[in-house]
Amino acid sequence: MSYRFAGIIDRYLLSGSEFTHRLRAVRAEQWTAPTPCAEWDVRHLVNHMTRGNLNYVSLLDGGSAADFLRLRDEDALGSDPVGAYIRSVRECAEAFRRPGVLQQTLDYPLGPVTGEQALAVRTTDATIHTWDLARAVNAPEKLDPELVAWIEEHLAKIYAGLAESPVSADTTHRFFAAPGAPPVAGEARQARLLRLFGR
Secondary structure (H helix, E strand, O other), X not given: OOOOXXXXXXXXXXXXXXXXXXXXXOOHHHOOOEOXXXXXXXXXXXXXHHHHHHHHHHXXXXXXXXXXXXXXXXXXXXXXXXXXXXXXXXXXHHHHOOOOHHHXXXXXXXXXXXXXXXXXXXXXXXXXXXXXXXXXXXXXXXXXXXXXXXXXXXXXXXXXXXXXXXXXXXXXXXXXXXOOOOOOOOOOHHHHHHHHOOO
């Protein structure tokens, strides 16, 4: 059986671990701090990540794109934001380990995708938002270089066939921020990837 994204569950778990590392550094007064995502403070960002993980599990269980969007901003953190996020990563990884799930077609908001491609999108989202969280709470901003390299090398494949993509010139930027400043000579991989996602 061939896979488009070898080792995707491990990469997803790595992205979750990277986010968790910064999340554990959030101080009580920082939950209302602004993030690079203009509409979110830190708590909103963490909820987006936690609710997103749970919504991906729902897709695997037959949930619809409409359900995904309807629940997108529903609170998933309660009184234990750090614990809620960590549990959501574990639940998501366990769901994607179920037999046949990576080949399952999901009703994703940006178009039908296999479970495998959906998890690649999720891994990318988690990586970019790790930087957002780090910037918001003054935590280390350097992302895992192998994860950054893997995402950059597979970007076109990760978003292939979707209605919106950070690598498409004519995307609507409804779900992805517009690219930032023009590229510069000698731009580092992480900087290049973040710029593509509007950071």
